[in-house]
Amino acid sequence: MMINLLRHAQGLLKKRIKYRPLVFAYIIICLTSIGITINWTKETTLQNLHVNAMDSLNVYDKYLTDKMRNYIVQAEILAGNQMVIEFCKHPTDAAVMNEYLSRFNDSVGGAVAYIMNTDGRTVSSSNYKSPQSFIGKNYNFREYFQSAVKGQPDRYIAIGTTSKAPGYYSAYPVINGKTIVGVVVIKYDLNVFEPEIDQINGILLLVDENDVVFLSNDNSYRFHTVKQLSDEVIQKIKVAKQYGTEPLPPIPIIKTTKKDNLIILTIRKRDAIKNKDVDAEYLFESAHSDKDDWHIHLLVGLSEVNSIILRNCLYVFLAMTVVFLIGVIMFMQSLNIMRRNRHEIEIKKINEALENKVKERTIELKDYNLQLQNEITERKAAEDAVKAAIVEREKLFNELQLSEQKYRQLVELSSEGIWSLDKNAITTFVNPAMAQMLGFTVEEMLGKPLFDFMDEAAIERTKVNVDFVHNGTTKKVENTHIHKDGRTIHVFVSAVPAMDQNGDIQGSFAVVTDITKRKEADEALKISFLEKKLLLRELHHRVKNNLQLIAALIGLQLKHVTDETYREMFIESQNRVHSISLIHEKLYNSENLAEIDFNNYISTLASDIITSLSADTSTINLKLDIVKNVTVGVDIATPCGLIINELLTNALKHAFKDGRYDCEISISLRVFEDKFVLTISDNGNGIAKDLDIGKTKSVGLQIVSVLVRQLRGTIEFDRTNGTKVTIIFRKSEDVIS
Structure with a gap:
């Protein structure tokens, strides 16, 4: 029956799509009912779990409280025994006390009972026969001893440092009058806590005052902490060795919710x-002991809650579905009756509307006929206008053809090559001059790529330039093409982008000029220049050799001259020839055959002169301060070299006649705008104060005066601290030859 109802409702819903709001209302009611059911079920189930959990905790708490109370009483009884008090005062007969403790421990069900003196050392123990006997061990680090020795009984949970077994310790002070003479301790195995654990629904956690789990029915929680311990508490537990080497990690609580x-x-x-981490929800319940030295926590799994919620939601959904289907069927039946009545009324209205529509359409047809006649008249006028436009267009077309014919004649008769390419560098047009330039016909070049007429090197260059032009850039470059007979043709190309009527680039258009003959002329000119450069270098070389030959001849003649006056004249002449020869040697070795490096020339010349005129060059300190990267021609280098030769010779001959060892000669060359400033100085005896260089009889100074005039320069003498000669001359004016 339920299946039939569902099928009937499904059919009705398919036919009545417009009743979707009813379905949406049903869905909203179902979701609301399910939401209410979920909340009510969850709250009810949680409260039931809470009540059951607290009942279990209270029963277990009463059980443990009774146990703990008995343990304190038993330790108190043992501490009040007169025999124990006497033994603590005078621990002499340990064997008797050990046996007594053994019988007492068996009677109370403890693990071990032992007596400690006030220093914390065990003096008697019930396990005296065991290899793990406590006798002689000092447990003064334990908190239960530290409390009991101060007169305060204590209970303590810890892992034994000797037995390595966890236990519950009950400690009580042994008092003689008002004096504490020792401490008795009874250790109980933790299995005394276990009888009731298996009867509890959930995970039971027994924790000490620091929330460390020392007992649980799930071993994975043992020696974990319910909360993160502070560093102070962790240090306290380590010092007391309460749980040995256990790391005491916190229980991995991801989230805490209070409701x-x-x-x-x-x-x-x-x-x-599944070998993976999973998150589970638990109801957390707690019970505390009266002295708050241990607590009981219970974790109750909530997986059962979800099952109950799912079951109740399913029941509610099924009930709502049945009610909804019955209501839908009844609603549909009433709708069918109402719809039948409404259809009859609508049919009458439709008939009346159709009659009115026929009348209206008849009137509209009359209007359409009138509009059609008007449109025919307008159409004829438009056709006449189109005919006139066609005549005007034909006229413009003829004018365009005439213009195109003139343009084509101009291009084809041009002596320059015209070359047009599409976007892919395919030839779309060349004029006869372009085809003739490369030895092809126009037909042979059309449709071929530009790169078919180039060698590999030109192709790489041209690809870059073509890309630039096709991106809208005008290019003017030199390039090479391959003639049909294999010759290389040098051309100058002016290329511009070719655009359509919308301004879009469709390719390129280039004017090509043959510059092969100009290139050949440039090559011939370069060869002629190289030949002249070699000839000029050879000329400098021969002049240098001839001057060196003259200097050598003077040197040979000098060997036969004994008169010192004549010898000096020959040496001076030889140095003059050497200064000129050195210029041509520098020019011969220079890349620029017209100019020499002035810095290098002056440095070499000065060193050679000092070497030729001074027997002991170590006594002369030559200082050079010459501006670098200065080049001069022969017209300036020759007179300057001779001037330096004469002034250095004069300084070496006359400035240091007294045999001094601090001889210093300085040569400086500076450039100021378009002027050279040449300074030659020494720290010798100094030139005569009444010397007039224009009237001197010294050949060397006369030569200096003539050469300064040749340079269109000026000369100044400074006789302070030796002799300083400053010559200033322009570097841009012509030198007198």
């Missing part, structure tokens, strides 16, 4: 089957 006084924890655990 209606209930605490829900989200804990991440490792799923051994």
